[in-house]
Amino acid sequence: AQSVTQLDSQVPVFEEAPVELRCNYSSSVSVYLFWYVQYPNQGLQLLLKYLSGSTLVKGINGFEAEFNKSQTSFHLRKPSVHISDTAEYFCAVSGTGNTPLVFGKGTRLSVIA
């Protein structure tokens, strides 16, 4: 079985500053990793995903994440945030077979003007 830990429940950051949202996972098998974003009063949409290949994954809205197998991490980064990035961010993991996603508890990113 897989599990996900998002190390920060809330992250406040000033506009145009860099941000890193941390995610660690646990699994006994190979995994796929995902970051989803939920804007206020909306459903979730995919930011980026790692399935295989390059460990640095680029997503929408200037976000990127790096898969680190030795540290079992998949941290999300953005070099310069905007007010519009204020949202809740979810890290998720699945096994590479027919297994559903397991989500972390979420990190609420608040961008301050």
Place this chain on the structure above:
Amino acid sequence: DADVTQTPRNRITKTGKRIMLECSQTKGHDRMYWYRQDPGLGLRLIYYSFDVKDINKGEISDGYSVSRQAQAKFSLSLESAIPNQTALYFCATSAQGTDTQYFGPGTRLTVL
């Protein structure tokens, strides 16, 4: 038109009532999922279905049941609603082999 739709979007009901939440998709995906979201707990899987004849329990299936009426429709039922089932409920779909899930807009359910 949205690819994944959920009805109703908001529902207030009383303890003991039977409630059905419906999900429809036009993406042609064979896999469908029901999650609930609670503040500070993230999304937890209730049930999932990999095709019309396949139904599987998720992490928190107690108190819920589902029906996969067709490839495009997946309904979630609360047979006798209780207050701790107050939550935001999401339906999602995915295509076999892709692992990317697409979410509906959610149903906010309040049980009084």
